[in-house]
């Protein structure tokens with residue numbers, strides 16, 4: 089941890105220097121609000137609720153893994169302009185490691201916890217710690233609650249537009265609820281079925297639709313030879329013919345298991361900013377997999 093801490097100090101130092109050398113134009117934020125978020129799915133929600141009045145800054149760029157990503161100095165410089173940080177608040181490593189530093193870089197920034205009043209599941213094993221499973225944004229019903237939390241925080245920052253934010257959150261929640269119904273209907277015939285993923289990001293999605301998520305990754309690492317053999321046996325027993333992988337999680341073991349059980353590898357991205365169509369696509373791919 090000492091090295092990480094030392095690196096955090098170094099990055100913050102460089103960020104301060106970058107900001108000093110290249111001050112950002114005051115007009116960049118206009119009269120709108122700059123909001124920082126950890127991952128792209130949050131940016132989708134904030135963009136919809138903020139409807140043109142809020143500009144988002146995604147700290148973990150698409151294709152990067154929020155369990156290990158370290159922000160660039162330029163990002164820290166941009167963050168120093170943010171009025172609010174919408175944190176996932178569910179114990180994802182990126183926030184655990186960096187929130188303290190972000191607050192030090194920008195002490196005026198409000199921190200808004202999007203997991204407020206959302207029930208979290210116990211850890212799915214992608215974490216070495218004992219905290220909750222952090223991937224709750226992949227439940228559309230929980231995403232609707234996140235939108236409400238965003239509206240509450242934006243209303244406090246910008247009371248003049250409070251009604252607009254509440255209205256936008258209500259409209260988005262209705263859309264998410266419709267999506268939930270659509271996915272429920274599509275996956276209802278497959279209740280109890282299991283799917284195999286590399287990184288266990290889909291526990292909340294699985295819980296919503298009565299599916300079983302099996303993960304290859306073990307406590308954030310490639311599995312041991314023994315665990316790999318157990319997984320292959322379980323995958324055979326459950327007649328699994330697809331292994332779901334994601335761009336941010338390259339996995340040699342997924343390909344190895346795929347070869348062993350003649351399963352194809354299909355992409356299921358937990359971090360897409362195109363939230364609604366991505367969840368629809370995930371449901372379609374699972375449905376297709378279960379019909380094979």
Ligand SMILES: [Zn+2]
Pocket residue numbers: 155214223287288289
């Ligand atoms: Zn994860």
